[in-house]
Amino acid sequence: MRRRRATPWYEEGEEPDYRFTLANERTFLAWFRTGIALMAGALAVAQFVQPHLRVLAGTALGVLLAGTGTLLCATAHRRWRTVQRAMRHARPLPLTRMLPVLAIGASFSGPGLLFLVATGS
Template structure:
């Protein structure tokens, strides 16, 4: 069962539809990697010296991964709808949000490594 808008407008070139689908799948792979990182962090990494930090990072990864999976579909649908209507492709904030979340996790990991070395 496809959404109503999927029947509106004109069918775009299949290459663009498939490229949009590949982008959607790339976002899903990224979301799954974030979720896997959250699981690995809680199950495989020993506790940090700062209590609750490991859990906090795992929650951040899990939340970002879950939101990314949901918003990936929204982005796919918006792009597909725009292509069917012959409109410019919509902007997305997903790359910025994922980049900042990854940078935040990375900064915390760097700080943890530096603290552990001491």
Template sequence: MRTEDGQEPDYRFSLANERTFLAWIRTGLALLAGAVAVAQFVAPLAHRFSGAALGALLALTGTLLCVGAYRRWQRVQRAMRHGGALPATRLPLLLSWGIAAVGTAVVLLVLAER
């Protein structure tokens, strides 16, 4: 997307769009940090497939969230520049399902350890 396309929106809306983007990025980075922590620092899980799978699931969710955040920012910016309706997003759905999958995996790991 060229940033010069369309009309310049009110700067407050552009800044709000940017803050939302940064909030999604922070959440994605937190998931990636959790993936590193699980893969490297959680001793009982570090050398087992289940720990690696949990770390991979966290990393995949965080990565997809970061990519989706950029696409969302871009689509909202385009809609504001062209006076269109704000587009719907699937980011909350992605995040909810990703976190639900991680939570389920953690419960299963805890139950398997007992």
């Protein structure tokens, strides 16, 4: 007797309107671009902050930017998949916890950048 293969998640439910699928994909790409930009900012801080400031403020800022960017990139696909699945089953779109994380990461990065600029880096 042959075992029946389970239906992959992306074939369950009904195919959503392609415009919504493409909008979901654009959102995924925007999250991913933002994550990469945050990691590039971390690299810039690590490379261009003066050595005596790098020890404290530069390192903290670089870690914050790299951590937020990595987290955003790591969760972008999961968010895309969750939204896609909800659309296929005509369920409400789920909320995300990443928006507050991104807002907090950016909020703490701002004062760090201001400090580095004010101290002459």
